Amino acid sequence: MAQSSGQAVARRGGGRKRADAERNIALILSAATECLARDRNASMSDIAKAAGLGRVTLYAHFASREDLLRAVLAETIAEGTEVITAAAPEEGPPAEAFARVIRSCWPLLSRFGSLHAAAQRALPPEEVRGYHDEPMAQVERLIARGRKEGAFRADLPLEWLVTSVYTLLHAAADEVADGRLTGEDVGEILVKTLLGVLEPE
Amino acid sequence: MAQSSGQAVARRGGGRKRADAERNIALILSAATECLARDRNASMSDIAKAAGLGRVTLYAHFASREDLLRAVLAETIAEGTEVITAAAPEEGPPAEAFARVIRSCWPLLSRFGSLHAAAQRALPPEEVRGYHDEPMAQVERLIARGRKEGAFRADLPLEWLVTSVYTLLHAAADEVADGRLTGEDVGEILVKTLLGVLEPE
Numbered sequence: 001m002a003q004s005s006g007q008a009v010a011r012r013g014g015g016r017k018r019a020d021a022e023r024n025i026a027l028i029l030s031a032a033t034e035c036l037a038r039d040r041n042a043s044m045s046d047i048a049k050a051a052g053l054g055r056v057t058l059y060a061h062f063a064s065r066e067d068l069l070r071a072v073l074a075e076t077i078a079e080g081t082e083v084i085t086a087a088a089p090e091e092g093p094p095a096e097a098f099a100r101v102i103r104s105c106w107p108l109l110s111r112f113g114s115l116h117a118a119a120q121r122a123l124p125p126e127e128v129r130g131y132h133d134e135p136m137a138q139v140e141r142l143i144a145r146g147r148k149e150g151a152f153r154a155d156l157p158l159e160w161l162v163t164s165v166y167t168l169l170h171a172a173a174d175e176v177a178d179g180r181l182t183g184e185d186v187g188e189i190l191v192k193t194l195l196g197v198l199e200p201e
Numbered sequence: 202m203a204q205s206s207g208q209a210v211a212r213r214g215g216g217r218k219r220a221d222a223e224r225n226i227a228l229i230l231s232a233a234t235e236c237l238a239r240d241r242n243a244s245m246s247d248i249a250k251a252a253g254l255g256r257v258t259l260y261a262h263f264a265s266r267e268d269l270l271r272a273v274l275a276e277t278i279a280e281g282t283e284v285i286t287a288a289a290p291e292e293g294p295p296a297e298a299f300a301r302v303i304r305s306c307w308p309l310l311s312r313f314g315s316l317h318a319a320a321q322r323a324l325p326p327e328e329v330r331g332y333h334d335e336p337m338a339q340v341e342r343l344i345a346r347g348r349k350e351g352a353f354r355a356d357l358p359l360e361w362l363v364t365s366v367y368t369l370l371h372a373a374a375d376e377v378a379d380g381r382l383t384g385e386d387v388g389e390i391l392v393k394t395l396l397g398v399l400e401p402e
Binding site: 117120121125126153155156157159160163164167168171172174175178180181189192193195196197198199201 | 318321322326327354356357358360361364365368369372373375376379381382390393394396397398399400402
């Protein structure tokens with residue numbers, strides 16, 4: 001979304017105009033992520049202000065709050081996918097690999113606070129879920145490997161296990177964002193909870 | 202909500218008017234539950250049509266779709282609370298009591314389909330959660346008893362375990378409503394998943 005806006009500007013203008021547009025889009029995405037992580041109801045005005053830009057500039061790049069949310073989701077989830085890849089889910093015993101994946105992506109999820117809740121409120125749930133296709137596929141491959149190797153339970157549908165992981169990860173982020181889960185090491189709480197779901201009885 | 206509307210009408214009119222109002226409110230709540238269970242985006246017009254009433258009558262009882270959703274939530278969750286009470290969560294071994302509770306309330310949750318998703322889309326999440334205070338307190342007491350008796354894990358925060366149960370129950374209802382979880386005995390899938398979360402390693 002952000003790139004295509006940048007490209008459209010590039011087609012219309014010269015190098016300077018393009019550099020300005022790219023800088024503004026980066027400012028907007030960063031401000032939007034920060035504002036929505038803190039306050040799921042953050043408005044376009046809040047975001048423009050945090051980015052140090054006018055509302056006209058903001059709307060020139062993102063026609064609606066929904067469009068901006070889509071761009072922020074795409075960017076933050078791409079970051080999550082990279083973090084999961086870096087944790088090498090395909091290596092080593094499945095339960096250890098899974099714990100490694102959760103420990104590496106939890107700080108990101110936690111930092112994004114109420115962003116997912118903001119998206120769920122503003123966009124259709126199937127669209128929000130669709131943005132998570134790639135990280136969910138990574139988790140699905142790891143769970144499937146664990147089932148094959150006998151480390152994870154095979155008596156429940158694979159897709160349900162993936163949904164359980166996805167749901168509990170975001171529930172934990174909501175709990176932290178809403179101040180219901182504090183002070184504890186939430187990453188470790190999640191590892192224990194999710195391995196409880198995945199490991200055989 | 203429904204009762205207070207009925208009472209307001211009663212104060213204004215006689216017995217016949219009051220009986221009509223009560224009948225209409227019952228028709229509306231039943232139609233709204235059915236429509237929203239099937240389609241999270243069901244509109245006030247859809248609901249009026251399903252109830253066999255005009256939009257004017259519908260709006261006379263419920264000023265907005267949000268108000269109607271609140272009344273439907275309050276009613277369906279009260280039904281859930283009764284079902285949990287009837288399952289006697291305070292009796293017998295905690296894991297068995299928990300399985301009994303899930304098996305008894307799952308058909309209800311499944312029947313309500315996308316109703317919870319509709320509420321989550323239209324109302325603030327803390328409000329939707331607030332309506333669940335009573336059933337969540339029932340589940341919390343059962344989990345606390347299980348921890349005391351050594352049947353459930355005590356190394357994770359109690360409130361997080363309650364949130365995990367609440368979240369996974371509604372995630373399963375969403376999966377069924379959206380056709381991603383079908384054909385299997387979802388109640389049993391839930392019992393296994395949730396006991397996986399609750400029982401010690």
